Amino acid sequence: xxxxxxxxxxxxxxxEGVVWFCGISAIVFVALIFIFVFREGAGYxxxxxxxxxxxxxxxxxxxxxxxxxxxxxxxxxxxFSVTALAMMIAxxxxxxxxxxxxxxxxxxxxxxxxxxIELLAAIPSVVWGFIGLTVMNPVIIEVFHAPIGLTVLNxxxxxxxxSVPIIVSIGEDSLKAVPDSYREAAQALGCTRWQLxxxxxxxxxxxxxxxxxxxxxxxxxxxxxxxxxxxxxxVNLPTSLLDSVRTLTATIAAELGEAPVGSEHYQVLxxxxxxxxxxxxxxxxxxxxxxxxIRGK
Amino acid sequence: MRSKNSGGRQMAAIAAVVLFALxxxxxxxxxxxxxxxxxxxxxxxxxxxxxxxxYAKIDTTVSVEVSGGGSGTGIAALINGTxxxxxxxxxxxxxxxxxxxxxxxxxxxxxxxxxxxxxxYVHKDNPLEEITLEQLAEIxxxxxxxxxxxxxxxxxxxCAKDEIIRVSRQSNSGTYxxxxxxxxxxxGQSLDxxxxxVDMNGSKDVVELxxxxxxxxxxxxxxxxTPQVKMLRVTRKAGEPAYAPTVxxxxxxxxxxxxxxxMYAPGSPRPHVQRFLDWIHxxxxxxxxxxxGYVPIPHTAASENAGxx
Numbered sequence: 001x002x003x004x005x006x007x008x009x010x011x012x013x014x015x016e017g018v019v020w021f022c023g024i025s026a027i028v029f030v031a032l033i034f035i036f037v038f039r040e041g042a043g044y045x046x047x048x049x050x051x052x053x054x055x056x057x058x059x060x061x062x063x064x065x066x067x068x069x070x071x072x073x074x075x076x077x078x079x080f081s082v083t084a085l086a087m088m089i090a091x092x093x094x095x096x097x098x099x100x101x102x103x104x105x106x107x108x109x110x111x112x113x114x115x116x117i118e119l120l121a122a123i124p125s126v127v128w129g130f131i132g133l134t135v136m137n138p139v140i141i142e143v144f145h146a147p148i149g150l151t152v153l154n155x156x157x158x159x160x161x162x163s164v165p166i167i168v169s170i171g172e173d174s175l176k177a178v179p180d181s182y183r184e185a186a187q188a189l190g191c192t193r194w195q196l197x198x199x200x201x202x203x204x205x206x207x208x209x210x211x212x213x214x215x216x217x218x219x220x221x222x223x224x225x226x227x228x229x230x231x232x233x234x235v236n237l238p239t240s241l242l243d244s245v246r247t248l249t250a251t252i253a254a255e256l257g258e259a260p261v262g263s264e265h266y267q268v269l270x271x272x273x274x275x276x277x278x279x280x281x282x283x284x285x286x287x288x289x290x291x292x293x294i295r296g297k
Numbered sequence: 298m299r300s301k302n303s304g305g306r307q308m309a310a311i312a313a314v315v316l317f318a319l320x321x322x323x324x325x326x327x328x329x330x331x332x333x334x335x336x337x338x339x340x341x342x343x344x345x346x347x348x349x350x351x352y353a354k355i356d357t358t359v360s361v362e363v364s365g366g367g368s369g370t371g372i373a374a375l376i377n378g379t380x381x382x383x384x385x386x387x388x389x390x391x392x393x394x395x396x397x398x399x400x401x402x403x404x405x406x407x408x409x410x411x412x413x414x415x416x417x418y419v420h421k422d423n424p425l426e427e428i429t430l431e432q433l434a435e436i437x438x439x440x441x442x443x444x445x446x447x448x449x450x451x452x453x454x455x456c457a458k459d460e461i462i463r464v465s466r467q468s469n470s471g472t473y474x475x476x477x478x479x480x481x482x483x484x485g486q487s488l489d490x491x492x493x494x495v496d497m498n499g500s501k502d503v504v505e506l507x508x509x510x511x512x513x514x515x516x517x518x519x520x521x522x523t524p525q526v527k528m529l530r531v532t533r534k535a536g537e538p539a540y541a542p543t544v545x546x547x548x549x550x551x552x553x554x555x556x557x558x559x560m561y562a563p564g565s566p567r568p569h570v571q572r573f574l575d576w577i578h579x580x581x582x583x584x585x586x587x588x589x590g591y592v593p594i595p596h597t598a599a600s601e602n603a604g605x606x
Contacts, residue, residue, distance in 0.1 A: 059492065063468045065477070066487045074492070133502075138509050145457035147512035150495060232495040233467075244495050254498055258369035258469040260376075260393075265469070 037277060041270030048264070049271065060235045060246075062255065062265045070268045072275070074235045078152075078245030081238045082227055083220035085156030086163055091213055093160070094167025098212070099197055101168065102175040114169075121165035125225040132158045132230025146242045150232030153241040158230045159223055163216035170215060174208020175201055207291050214287035221279055224249040248272050331569045333361045337371015337384030338471055340413060340500065340518060341558055344589040345384055348577060351585060355576065359569050368471035375561050376400055381570050383561040386413065386471035403564025410577050412592040414542035414555040415476060416519040416528040418504055420511045422455045427530040427539035430483035430553055436514065437463055438480050438488035446512075455511030463494040464503050464515030472500065475556045476516050483533070516554075519543075520590025547592040558591065 045051075049070070057071025101113050132154050140149030178201055186200045202209070224247075232244025233254065252269050259266040335345055342365035349361035371383035372393050378401040389397075389405060398404045417433065419425055425446070432449060435441035444461055446453035453459065466473040473490075481488040495513075497503045503517040508525035519542040522528055530539035533553045546552035566574060576582050583593035 061468075061489055063474070064489045065481075066489070133506070134509070137506070141457075141510065147456060147458050147460045148462045148495065148510050150506070228498065233497070234493050234495045236493040244493070246496070254467040254496070255469055258367040258467075260369055260373045 034277065037270055037273045041267050041274050044264055044267035045271050045274070049268070054268075054271070058235070058237050060251070062259075062268065068264065070264075072248065072251075072272060074237050075246055075248045075251055075272070076275075077237050078231065079221060079247040079249070081152050081245060082155040082159060082231060082247060083217060085152055085241065086159035086220045087213070087217055089156060089160035090163040090167055090216055094164045094212070094216065095171055095209060097164070097168045098171030098175060098209075099201075102172045103193070103197060103201065114172075117165045117168050120161070121169070123162075125162065125223060126229075128158050128162055129226040129229030132226060136230065140242075144242055148232060148244060150230060150244055151242050152231065152238050152245055155227045155231035155245070155247075156241075158226050159220050162223060162226065163219050166219055167212045167216045170212035171205075171209050174205040174212065177208065178204045210290045211287050214283055214290065218280055218283050218287075221276070221283065222249060224253045228253055248276055252276075331359045333359060333382060333570055333573055334374075334380045335361055335382045335384065335560075336364045336366060336374050336380050338368040338386040338558070339365050340368075340386040340472060341384040344411070344558075344586060344591060347585050347589050348582060351581075352573060352576060355581075356569075356572065359573065361573065367469070369469050372397075372561070375405055375563055378563055381562065381566070382574075385559045385561060386556065387474045388557075388559065389561055397563060401563050405561045405563055406565055408560045408562070408574055408578075409557040409594065410560050410574075411558045411583070411586040411594060412547050412555050413558055414519045414547045414552055414592060415472065415479075415516050416522060416542045417531060417554075418507045418515045418517060418522070418526045418528060420455060420507060420513060421525050421527050422511060423451070423453050423527060425449060425451045425453070425529060427532060429532050429535050429539075430480060431534065433531075434480035434484045434488060436461060437465070437476075437490050437494070438484060439491055440488075441491060453511065458512070460512055462510060462513040463491070464506055464510075464513050465490055465494040465496050466500075466503065466516075467496050467498055472517070476554070479554045518590070544587065544592050548595045555592065 054070055054072060055076075056073055057069065058074035058077075059069045059071040060074060061067065061069045097113070097117070101110055105113070133150065136154045136157065137149035140146055140151065140154055144153075182200055182204055183196060186196045191199070227247045228250035231247065231250070233246045233250055234244035235246050236243055238245050252272055255265070256269050259269060335349065342363065345361075345363045349363050352359070352361055368385040368387050371380065371385055372389055374380040375383040375389075376393060376397045378397075383405075389407065394405055417428060423446075428449070432443060435443040443449065445459045446456060446461055447459055466476075468490075477488065477490060495506070497506060497515075500517045500521050503515040504521045504523060504526055507513045507515045508523060519528065528542055530541045531553055532539035540546040540552045542552050542555070547555040560574070560577075562570060562574075578594070580596075586593040
């Protein structure tokens with residue numbers, strides 16, 4: 001009996017140690033990745049790169065024979081336009097679906113929908129990109145009489161479809177986390193279902209829902225393969241939804257492979273990586289602050 | 298799609314390596330097997346694998362290990378001294394050659410192993426039949442003024458807004474650099490591409506996009522042609538006869554945008570590498586060039602070129 005207890009304590013300690021190690025190693029890995037990305041880009045970032053031109057010029061000519069220019073404004077604009085459109089589509093649909101699944105549908109429909117949405121989340125991004133390239137391109141040309149279908153619109157729709165599962169599953173979780181006593185109290189006061197959702201559940205689950213949206217944005221900013229194939233990969237400051245654009249991530253994916261290691265071009269691609277790191281860091285920080293409710297104070 | 302392709306190539310490369318390893322074990326007995334590391338150009342990777350497979354049967358003492366990654370990658374490996382032969386669909390730059398010399402101690406040696414004609418593709422319903430290099434420079438190059446199909450004198454009914462959609466390649470592919478130089482040459486000044494071209498990641502993607510986009514024009518290797526696209530006849534100057542990209546027009550140099558495909562060795566090649574290069578330049582090796590959709594070196598030139606760059 002005593003031996004058994006001792007063994008149990010030992011196993012518990014061991015598991016504790018493993019969990020601790022996993023937690024710490026996550027921090028170590030993130031730190032190492034950041035150090036690596038920073039080290040590869042740092043040389044040119046501090047010596048040679050005109051940071052103002054980098055951030056404000058849309059001229060991206062990394063391999064020009066006469067005059068190399070590294071301006072990422074058009075790439076930033078591309079990333080933000082596609083992400084913004086995707087969120088405009090995905091947030092209402094995602095939150096709507098989350099509310100429907102958690103409050104309005106029966107058990108059977110709920111299970112089916114959850115499985116289908118998880119399947120949607122499991123489709124690899126390269127497949128989404130392929131759909132954008134081969135299916136949506138001719139459709140957009142046909143419907144909008146556009147010269148080309150690889151546009152902000154195409155990328156936005158594809159990204160929205162990719163973000164919806166995240167928004168739905170986290171949104172549904174946070175709605176489920178609202179205690180049933182809130183629902184019972186509201187019903188006891190004679191609320192309709194809509195009043196219950198809008199006046200009670202949404203305010204109560206606010207933090208979780210905002211976190212869902214921000215994670216969706218994170219996915220939008222970081223997605224690479226699908227936008228590479230669906231947006232046309234054109235260096236362009238978009239003026240309409242039917243313009244082709246290029247994103248920061250897609251630029252790294254397309255060009256890093258052939259940029260000679262250590263060259264200016266190579267280092268600038270890593271500086272774009274640092275920029276992306278900064279953007280996702282800000283998004284995550286905002287998400288974190290929101291979840292902690294600091295925003296409300 | 299690119300990743301799928303290169304995945305397939307990688308698989309093929311691994312399979313080839315495994316196969317060679319097995320052959321090596323089976324035929325062992327007379328010492329170690331010599332290997333030739335061969336890397337570079339995506340355009341050439343299928344051709345290079347074709348060579349490696351056939352050569353394995355001819356010379357069982359040598360195995361050729363092929364990987365792709367792009368011309369830049371191949372030349373980077375040449376500079377680092379990790380390959381015996383680097384494939385490149387563009388000429389090595391002077392500074393790259395210099396870096397290779399200071400790194401490895403010898404100047405890279407250049408071999409032309411075949412030719413590739415760059416075809417200019419449009420949608421199959423586009424009424425345009427031929428184009429001049431100057432027009433291409435006006436369409437693609439900085440400062441160019443052609444933006445509409447009507448400026449080329451055609452009524453492209455399938456294209457709603459008459460706008461020319463330029464399809465290009467990612468900025469560090471050998472194909473991109475070659476095409477940029479070709480249009481720069483036509484204008485007599487160094488040009489960049491206009492910003493806003495739709496840049497695809499592979500030769501095949503360019504043709505697929507043009508096939509689905511009536512407003513588009515694009516350039517890619519002639520081996521990628523499909524029935525959904527049309528290859529334009531190209532002429533150097535307005536008024537001169539235009540030629541379609543074929544083996545014959547590439548060999549007699551009447552087709553204006555054909556480029557050599559190169560292999561670079563770090564310094565003069567060791568004997569077994571030299572034997573492989575000689576075989577590539579032989580009739581048997583050049584036959585595989587044509588089978589892979591590219592243009593073999595014209596016969597007389599091939600015999601001059603063999604082992605004597």
